[in-house]
Amino acid sequence: MPVIRTAEGRSTExxxxxxxxxxxxxLGGTGQSLWRVDMRPxxxxxxxxxxxxxxxxxxxxxxxxxxxxxxxxxxxxxTVVMPPAVQRQITADPLAGFAAVVTAAGNARAGLPDGTxxxxxxxxx
Numbered sequence: 001m002p003v004i005r006t007a008e009g010r011s012t013e014x015x016x017x018x019x020x021x022x023x024x025x026x027l028g029g030t031g032q033s034l035w036r037v038d039m040r041p042x043x044x045x046x047x048x049x050x051x052x053x054x055x056x057x058x059x060x061x062x063x064x065x066x067x068x069x070x071x072x073x074x075x076x077x078x079t080v081v082m083p084p085a086v087q088r089q090i091t092a093d094p095l096a097g098f099a100a101v102v103t104a105a106g107n108a109r110a111g112l113p114d115g116t117x118x119x120x121x122x123x124x125x
Contacts (some may be wrong), residue, residue, distance in 0.1 A: 016039060017040070018037075021033070021035045025107070041093070046087065047112075050111070052109075053118065061092060061096035063091060063093060067082060084109045106124060108121075
């Protein structure tokens with residue numbers, strides 16, 4: 001299906017954010033996933049890794065992004081390329097929160113720094 005209507009998207013809420021799937025292998029795509037991340041002010045995602053590259057484009061608010069021990073501040077219009085197998089953690093601005101549109105392979109697997117495989121998250125599948 002070439003057009004995925006807003007009503008067909010799905011949202012997944014975690015303790016840190018709401019991920020809204022815009023396209024994925026189970027939602028009209030074949031190999032790529034596209035989703036929106038909305039983090040509440042001050043929320044912090046877990047320290048984790050992915051086995052494939054992710055590209056994050058900031059559409060609102062601001063955040064601190066930690067990639068492999070290096071820290072970057074990002075805001076609207078900035079794009080972050082997150083290499084595979086690199087530890088990452090995102091902390092939303094305490095006042096503005098954070099929103100981004102993200103793309104990655106539709107089979108991207110998440111993991112913990114200790115090597116624990118967390119599988120393909122539902123917003124990517």
